[in-house]
Amino acid sequence: MVAQEVEKEPEETVEVKTDFGPPHYEIMLHPIIKKNYGKWKYHEVVRPGVIKRVAESGDVLYVVRFGSPRLLSIYTVRDICDIADKYSDGYLRFTSRNNVEFFLTDPDKIEPLIKEVQEKLGFPCGGTWDATKGEYGLTNIVHTQGWVHCHTPATDASGIVKSVMDELYDYFTDHKLPALCRISLACCANMCGAVHASDISMVGVHRKIPRIDDDAVRRTCEIPSTVAACPTGALKPDMKRKTVILDKDKCMYCGNCYTMCPGMPIFNPENDGVAILVGGKISDARYPPQLSKVVVPWLPNNPPRWPEVVQTVKKILETWATHAEKYERIAEWVHRIGWERFFELTGLEFTEKLIDDYKRTPYIYASYRASAAFRW
Amino acid sequence: MVAQEVEKEPEETVEVKTDFGPPHYEIMLHPIIKKNYGKWKYHEVVRPGVIKRVAESGDVLYVVRFGSPRLLSIYTVRDICDIADKYSDGYLRFTSRNNVEFFLTDPDKIEPLIKEVQEKLGFPCGGTWDATKGEYGLTNIVHTQGWVHCHTPATDASGIVKSVMDELYDYFTDHKLPALCRISLACCANMCGAVHASDISMVGVHRKIPRIDDDAVRRTCEIPSTVAACPTGALKPDMKRKTVILDKDKCMYCGNCYTMCPGMPIFNPENDGVAILVGGKISDARYPPQLSKVVVPWLPNNPPRWPEVVQTVKKILETWATHAEKYERIAEWVHRIGWERFFELTGLEFTEKLIDDYKRTPYIYASYRASAAFRW
Amino acid sequence: MADVELPETPLLDELEKGPWPSFIKEIKRAAIEQEKAMKAGKKIKLPGAAKGLLKVLELAYEEKRTHWKHGGIVSVIGYGGGVIGRYCDLEDKVPEVWHFHTMRINMPAGWFYQTKALRAICDAWEKWGSGLTNFHGSTGDIILLGTRTEYLQPMTNALAYLDKLYGSPAPFDIGGSGSDLRTPSACMGPALCEFACYDTLKACYEFTMRYQNELHRPMWPYKFKIKCSGCPNDCVAAKARSDFAIIGTWKDEIQIDQEAVREYAKVIDIEKQVVKKCPTGAISWDGKELKIDNRECIRCMHCINVMPKALKPGKERGATILIGGKAPFVDGAIIGWVAVPFIPADELIEKCCEMLEAIWEWWDEEGKFRERVGELIWRKGMDEFLKVIGQKADVRMVYAPRNNPFIFWRELQE
């Protein structure tokens, strides 16, 4: 044995194996879940964060939900596992909005579990809603990478989310809202997440044209695909100089060119910021799915806690919560009261920036009010 | 005086006078109208075709409405004038849908007037509606020139209108409909009229590409504007041959190029025909204005009486009339029952041709159903 | 009438049957009576035109196609529009209608007439034209259907001196066609209707008179239409059929006569016909009193329409301006959208004129050939348009705000 051979890790010597796919989900199911798979009868919300699920077999399972920061160190994941081993027979799941769920068969363990999670992990129990009563909790914010990992963000993700959730914490742990309200955040217009169809969303936006570094463009970019990436036709190839030319009157700072080409960075500390959208919806319940609509075109990036963004989101949420009927999501509420009233009640300003002029989007015209009917 | 001078008509010797404008409307107002201008208090529908208007002054005027074919010989116009002189103090008006109205102060003259008009002119009394009762008559069909005068029609106008109105005559003379229903016809996609926003409309459509007569194009057409007229980019200039080239896969036979250029006639006797649209609406009453939607992509040109078109329009009208609630115009009715039911009840076929794919139109996407919610 | 011979038109004859008044009968009548009049010694410059039309039309019905050709440029002295040139492709067969140009005559606002005026038009057209008309064309003009190039000017003069030559109470002028201001039109408004929120006839007349030059001399990228409706019922279809729609409305509270409501309650079901049909649920009715929450009311007119004796638009009246309405070419059919939510009635005409002039200047500068103003706005953005008309953005201009964050920040670019 030579020294070098000793150094090789097992992972460096195994044969490469591909395309075997993810673990089969069945392996991962708690025995009660496996047994009652497809045979659940109904559920009841016991308290915020705790859903009692009753199977046709009579089996009962308590699903207990906790908020998570999504960005987890493996040490916290191990803590979560410890808790799952202790309370949940070694099984757990994450929800589609990044919450953690444990499965309990003994209702007496619910309170100890909640206490232990809060103490060990600091994760709050909640994020659920009770449709029967029409009482809703706020759940976790779906979000993206931001300054933690991505190269194209116009703002951070986790920092704003943390700041907003700190402020809205009680809505998570309690059922104080009249209807479902989904908040999302994306750090750039790529909108990794459902920002384009959420009740309230935040999206990082630029407000200045990209800076073209001709050298870098020449070195690192495929010019035709960069030009093609521009939705407004603001870019033209400059064949001679092997770079691109930007028509600044056409550019709306979407950053799609930068996604394609590192040679034209668009970030700009003072002018980047956050736009707020509202009224998106995905479920078919009562009212058809809707795209989110921009109600604040820009708020400053003000780290570490983005107070302007936090307060605007809170203001919208609470205005809605005060005025909406049971089950009335923001889209439905606005449909009833009119956008006139939305702006009046929230105190937000309607400006020409909120009138659609994105020609690629096929909805532009449908957004113009072809009617003399409106409220004052 | 030489012979030639004697021949000159006065119209040939007067000095040309321009830009003096139409007669002032005041000259044309019946004295009672002039007196009570802007001071009408209310109206009541006395019977189909007769509206009683009461002024704040206490004055009462009976407005009696008659259907007209719109295309009038001056001899008929003179007859109309005779009647107006006899009953209406020498005043009359036409409505925005080409009906004729007389003004009576004496209610006892209503019946004699109706009788005389029917006898002398054959114009039926009707075309009104009674919003208070929620009982509606059908009014005249707004239409265009067709084969009588225009160069671009895909069908005739007056002939179809006559055929349809013959069939729907009783709806004109009576108040048998649940709500307002406006029918329009345009003989080509230029849609001279409100075909794009009527409860039921008929529009002449082509189904074959234009025939390019290169010689004629060279002789008579401005090539750049012809090319620019094509909404789908199907036309390209052929610089060398001084004509245009047509990409038949892109052409949707709109005829806009022919409007610009006589050198590319598009009419085609066997393939031209009539599309039927429904659900347009203009008033703001209850429900916002709507564009009409195509429900039959094509029916044959079958002169002189277009039975397929007539029967389809009648079927739609009567299906709606049977099922709609009071005040519910076609758009509102369909909104309530769903397009699924509309096609089921009318027996019309929904095909891929009815799914929007006109890219220039900014509504295309808004028409796609972004929801799993529908009826069976 | 037996002494006048008509061409054989078996297909057209089918359209004389049935109860609805027949346009074929009208054409035949013109053919017969004009010939008779001529025989009786009247001056008829275009004999046989209506007969010719019958022949052409019968052939069209046989062959299922039009026989009319592009018109080329025909016009009258001093004007660029108002005449639609039209030629027949059957020159040899039916020379009577080889030329068959249409004249568009500017009607009086609201389509009100004295018989004297109509008779005068008939007399002039009997002499100089086919004797066929449309009352009215769908833009609103009186349409004189079919004459020869050489009679256009005399007929125009006949109309210009219709008072002197034919005893009309006033002369008539030519309407619009081509890339100009088209003949504005208006609902009957205050003349007959209790709902009118501004004087539609006056507005229509004022625009027409002030913009005679724009109306008569095509010089824009494309046509431009103005229509005036006195209330949101929109009885001239302005929203859909005009680039610039003036829709009467009000800002304050609907006027209610409770006594009259109670009268209506005796004959109609107020709950069902009014309360339930209010789109915003702004109305309540307890059997005695009708209450309207005017903050919720969107001025749709429904309740007023049903109970005209009891309800009236408020007192603070004016109009909403909708911009861009048009037929489907090229960017698709458009129902106009809100450009100005409210202009008080007493400022209306002046404000509209200011706006119109600003719009035309901009459109003239920026518009492409055959680009309607709505399409231009769409291409350029409401942002720019609002600057042109000097308006601030208002949420009432949209059904909903934009759904994308692709916003121009022009003011930040150096």
Place this chain on the structure above:
Amino acid sequence: MADVELPETPLLDELEKGPWPSFIKEIKRAAIEQEKAMKAGKKIKLPGAAKGLLKVLELAYEEKRTHWKHGGIVSVIGYGGGVIGRYCDLEDKVPEVWHFHTMRINMPAGWFYQTKALRAICDAWEKWGSGLTNFHGSTGDIILLGTRTEYLQPMTNALAYLDKLYGSPAPFDIGGSGSDLRTPSACMGPALCEFACYDTLKACYEFTMRYQNELHRPMWPYKFKIKCSGCPNDCVAAKARSDFAIIGTWKDEIQIDQEAVREYAKVIDIEKQVVKKCPTGAISWDGKELKIDNRECIRCMHCINVMPKALKPGKERGATILIGGKAPFVDGAIIGWVAVPFIPADELIEKCCEMLEAIWEWWDEEGKFRERVGELIWRKGMDEFLKVIGQKADVRMVYAPRNNPFIFWRELQE
């Protein structure tokens, strides 16, 4: 923890305050614990990565900008996707995270785990990576945040032999990235939810397994996402976030347990909460019996959501396929629209596979670079798309028919 020194991060420290769990605490914890573990003799290949991240992030917070650069091409043997390359522009200052690539690991359908599996992943990532993760990424993958190029392959191998090397109940494979099939995801469906109209987990798993090649080797014009929701509530936001959304639904009648309805009536206001909220007015309730007019029901789920004990989707179950959902680039954000109104549950997986394969072939052929399938359909027309998937047009595919008569009659052109 006092023995581990962290960089000064006054701005980030602010984000440790407040009740919501802090991601900054997580990063700090990784920094501290990994260093401690290393000191305790554990094999740690990438010491200081979390600490490096803190430095970079603090700077980002100071300067209000990212310090991450484009990634270039980094990948593992046999695969084209699954790794997001990432470099830091502060190479000199913070060499620890100069490389900071992300690995996307295909999660089990429905995000269900045994702790054994999770622990194994943690152990491997403690060794080969930053010790930082996302549970989960917003497509659904397990995200392993940050490692160096040379550790990508060993970490991939660690996962591939996670059972053998780390005691996991099963190995884990890489997820999608780039222009490939992205990791499909599914709501918990039949595992926990009584509303599931088809087996979402099975469908998700089947697609994933059948299309391993498409998932691992980017070769399309752009990305393609599949998401499975068991009912129209759509708890994985499939309609908005996937090109191919499978939404469970039913065709027959809602199942009603009247006794249970009466139980609910004791605690909730059925008239107000259910009857009034039904979008089509399909429900009535007389205090004893709940009646649903299933011809009017559009299967929106509302009534079932409110009374899960009493109401259930019908027995004829299956799914609606919506196509084209995506984020705003380039043609605007799209919520997917109906491509197939109903596929019975027992045919679902096979039918979907047939369709998927046909769609991919067509898109591969016709799609432009970076053109999502929804955009392609829009460019080409639903007509052509329906032929591709072998479906007939159905009115349920649209909110309304087209508003223009500009219809292609391709079959008539020679």
